[in-house]
Amino acid sequence: MRGIGAGPVVKALVWVLVTAAMIAPVIAAANSPLLAWRDPIYIAAGFAGILGLSLMLLQPLLAGGDLPGLSGMRGRRVHRIVGGLLLVAVIFHVAGLWVTSPPDVVDALLFVSPTPFSAWGVIAMWAVIASGVFAALRRRMRVPPRVWRRFHTALAVVIVMGTVVHAVQIEGTIETVTKLGLCALVIAATIRTVVKLQVLAKRPRRQPDA
């Protein structure tokens, strides 16, 4: 699927907007007053979470071929790499929190945490892990492409919704305005791609370069 048949200005604008939305929360968080009262591992865990949310914006755009210069097979390859990075970010996030406060992480993983946002984060984490495992195994398991696409899209929706609810509710180093902006874009990009790829259609549209 070709990206937007747009001129160089629009293409550049897409990249500027996407990059800004991804980097702004990181810069804002780097200026958070809370950093002064946190150990390096706790700080790293927080940033792993923020970076994970940033990477999440790329995924639907890559899958939909919406990033100029990264459509078709190239986009898919980058989508796979970013997916791997996202999995690493999630593991760092949880591991860093575990080191900082083991009982709080155990509570979250067992779904008995007093904070409602923990459960959403854990649900999203399992969906990320499941996505990674199935992406690695789908060739060997000979999963039909259409089944794979629906399953992967379902997991992606769970990942996005779980992560956004998780991120919106927390009070942490991530700054509110850049957080909400990034979350809104991630949701918009996800909806756009699900609609565009006609995942829910009975017969997926033929793709010229698939």
Next chain:
Amino acid sequence: MADLVTTRRRFLTSTGALMAVGLGGLTEPARAQGVAPTPSMRGGANNYRPGAPIVKRIGGGGFWMTGTVRRAGDGVPLPGQRIQIWAHTTEGHERDARSHGATLTDENGEFRLEMPQIVPAFGQAHGHLAYDSEEFESVFLRPVMRRSSDTSLSADFVLRPA
């Protein structure tokens, strides 16, 4: 049709009013039976370090943790009860020994301990309090601050004899 709508609206209004009165009535007998014991909160005991020393103040202070301790049933204030307090503050993580301290209730069953400013940790600005001595059953609380800029937090204990 209009009649049906009116009827339904009237039905909902009257049912709602009945329920409000009814539920209010239900809580009365419970109060009459006495003061119910405070249950421990989820995650209340996280990063608890038993035996924190009784201190005049935790660290540099500037933030107040306050509350009351009463006996279940008759609600009598309990003096001399040891309450342990810890939190993620401007001076340390929850697990750090320096973030922990204890205080005793006065003759009115009230306690008040100065500590460093609590800052948000694990997504919420919250504190931890424990009653964990012999006489009564242990209770672990985890109150959440309404705003992270608040400079005080309170929690009340109603204890059941062990």
